Amino acid sequence: MDTKEDKEHSAPSIPRTANSGAHVIVRLTSPVSTSELRADLLDADYTVDRLRGLWGPVADAALGRDNPVPARRALAGLEHPAALMARLFLLGDLVDDDALGRAFPRTGAAGLRERGVLGADGRALVEVRPYSAVDTTGVVNWWVASDHGELVRRAPLSPDHVLGVGGASLTLAGLVPTSPARRVLDLGTGSGVQALHARRSADRVVATDLSDRALWLAALTLELSGVEGVELRHGDMFAPVAGERFDRIVSNPPFVITPRERGVDVLEYRDGGRVGDGIVDEFVRALPDHLEPGGTAHLLGNWEYRAGADGLDRVRGWVEAADLDAWVIERERQDVAEYAETWLRDGGVRTSSAAFEPLAEAWLDDFAARRVTHVGFGYLTLRRPPDESAPRLRRFERVATAAPSGASGLGDAIAAGFAAHDQIASLDEGAFARMHATVAPDVTEERHFWPGAEHPTVMRLVQGTGLGRVVDLNTGLGAVVGACDGELPIGVLVDAVAQLLDVDASALAAEVLPRLRELAVVGMITLADHRE
Template sequence: MTLDSFSDRHHGRAVFATMTPDDRAAIGAVRDDLRAAGYDEAGVRAVLGMPVLDLQPAAFHHLDRHVLGVDPLAAAVRLFLLDRAVDERTVRTLLSEPSLDVLLLLGVLGETDGGFRSQVHITCAHDLLLATDTGRYSDWWGGADDLGDRVMYIGYDSAGLANVAPRSRAGRTLDLCSGSGIQSLVASRYSDEVVGVDINPRAIRFARFNAALNGIENTTFVLGDLLEPVSDREFDRIVANPPFVPEVPEGAHLLYRDGGPDGERLLAQIVSGAGQILAPGGLMSITTDLFNLEELPRRIGEWLGAKDGFDVLVLVERQFPVWAYADTHASHALTARERTEYAVRMVDALGDVGISTVHTGYIVVCRQPGGGPRQGTVQTVSLASPVTRPAGAHVADHFRFLDRDLDGHTDGVLRPNPAVRLVTSAPPGGPETHRLVAPEDDYVADMDISDLTRKLWQATVTSDVHWSVIRGSALEAVARELIRQGALTLDDLPPAAA
């Protein structure tokens, strides 16, 4: 059974199945009504007392009964985030008649006990409104098993990918495993054209609704298996949030989650396709779990076929003990015993395929611009924290630095990251220690530095330090490491006077 078939059987229709281009104006009215109520990231965070991505079902009752008021914003939160029925009078203070009519027509809202209930969540992220499926805890589903075609909620991996992917201007962007369409809609702001691909028909409908809900018109969503619908085209940017959780034997196969026995079945296909559809100078950004991190560069090289012509940046957010990773993915179980049993099975499944370490993070692949290829690189950077703010400029700088002719005639000036500051400590009776910190930059991890590094850093703050001056000296290696960590950038020289 699929969620579409379950919805059709119990609620008379599959969500968004009847949507047509003629509904765009009414869907736009939904956006206007929600915005007028203050339903955005800042407004929802204020009434919840937490970021919307931190919201958990355990908090629903407390928020509903003891926190939220009776204004339109509270009604929107109850209706679209807390799975609560809201009486008709209150809903009509939130939604205009065209909005209410189209949400009923598309199966988003259903009538219940003199009010309405939403069959979907509408989450606020990246200044977007994003419809996704609710969880199994919603009364809509009556305890049904987690069904394979669920359109995944917006999590920190989805939001993080949108922050990691560089946002420099692009002609054409591809969004693989597009799900709700969040990556496509963010990319629409810096791309002339965006194509989203997903194998799940339900996800395609959700993504098309979300594009209409946000008034975005330069995105197209097509049904297909990874690169198959777009194999004859090149893209300047690719973003991908593939299923990456290792499958547990005898468990339900979920399209949005399962990445094969080792979690890398789809990841390997996507990376290997870079040479086929990524334009020279193009960037492919992927969010994924990183298994056996020390061996990952070798596997990436195998997926690419050869690293020449490609550079890869692996960004590591955090590490999970294997047992904690398994326990997290057992949270769907209905009882404590079932959760324990599932976690045990996952631990054994991970062990059977040789997974001994688990990190979360991102993989970014750059196809070198024309004129190469030179020998490719795979570099790893440990991030300061989960990426909740834009960090794509650091990623773009990393590859721009690699592509410069640093041993030839290219020169530039080392510039400090303005978010980074130097902290010097002098413990009683001990030597001074120096540390670079960037509490407002998720990319740049705190780092203890040598006195030589401190001197270079301070020089970049107070004067122009030219690459040509430090090239070939002991400072070159220091500068390269600071650039790799995002603490420095290498700016081009201004054009010479005529």
């Protein structure tokens, strides 16, 4: 028997058209023109800026903490169409048909119900959230259709729950470079956030998901946002794109490590049905078959620390098995108890509920069976080498903080790092010393002195964008970097500094040149073969 929950989460049927038996293409049809609903959203100026103006900074911050009370109080009595839309779609309020007719003059309440976004009781069945983004191609305003979270539901999430815009989707969007691409794959598209971003720089985008509901909501997101050129396909992992290659692959796969036993809720958006961290392992090993030479993949993931073994070493093994270039950043590591608590809360299970303790036991039993002590989380940028014979770039690091993404996002910084590696990896010391170096414009130098001291006790280079690195300097490296203005070759600068400091030039070169290579890869200096 269908429950009320089942009816709330039943998406309109999705017609599918087989394509040569290789994959299934999703075609969304609706009895109500989506263009009418999109026009209503546009006319209402239903945007991030408009809503912040209506409910103010205090309410905006409270909503970020899942507290709707200040926003609901601010919107009470307002007849502005955007206020009514926010009450309906974001706060989950009951809005009568007359008010909906005023807010949606083209679509009306009946059209919203036919479209599958409004229930018979006048409450929204989905969240339609304004989403604003900025990248190197400019500013854009979209609308993302997803399921309501706990702020509206006040109950644990259903198995087919589809996430909207959140911290993970914003992080992943910043991890993807903005350079042009011919074909991009958004694997596990969910509500379609990454497909929106990908289409900004790609000629064509293929977006896949195993969830019927996710595909329906992604199609609604794309239609409401006026984004074309995205093909939706149904299927698990790489099955929908068998035999195809892409210039870029983007994914926030369902990587959450979940016990494989009865009684443990499985949420489609986060559980890929594999044991432990197997889904990230499987993803990485499959990439060579789906990337063009020089193509890159950008994803988030978890990895296990087993019996004291380093989790990043596990990732290194996956990368080496696939023979890929890699830049992997671990941003966080949790012990298994904290990890279980985090994801139980994410699914709506509070520590005060009767279900918490048996579920926590199941998670800890699952970890104990594999002798897992901690779980790492981070970002993976992987590349199929453009030249199979070239030296590989493989960086596995822990970075506590990174500069905010945006026009100078992390994805562009890492892409520049790959380019710098390609530029210098094959150069011997002599050839590298003939390069000309310039300090990047976002890099500053800090010096700290003891009171009254003539010389600094600490010198650092500080990066303003990308990974926001802080690099300690000694006197020799600091002097060479300080002279890097592109005028003279690196080797000449090293010789001059050695003479100034009265040290052996060969010894200084042996110390400084490897560190300059590192500074080039992480984007703190740029290199040229000769003076421009």
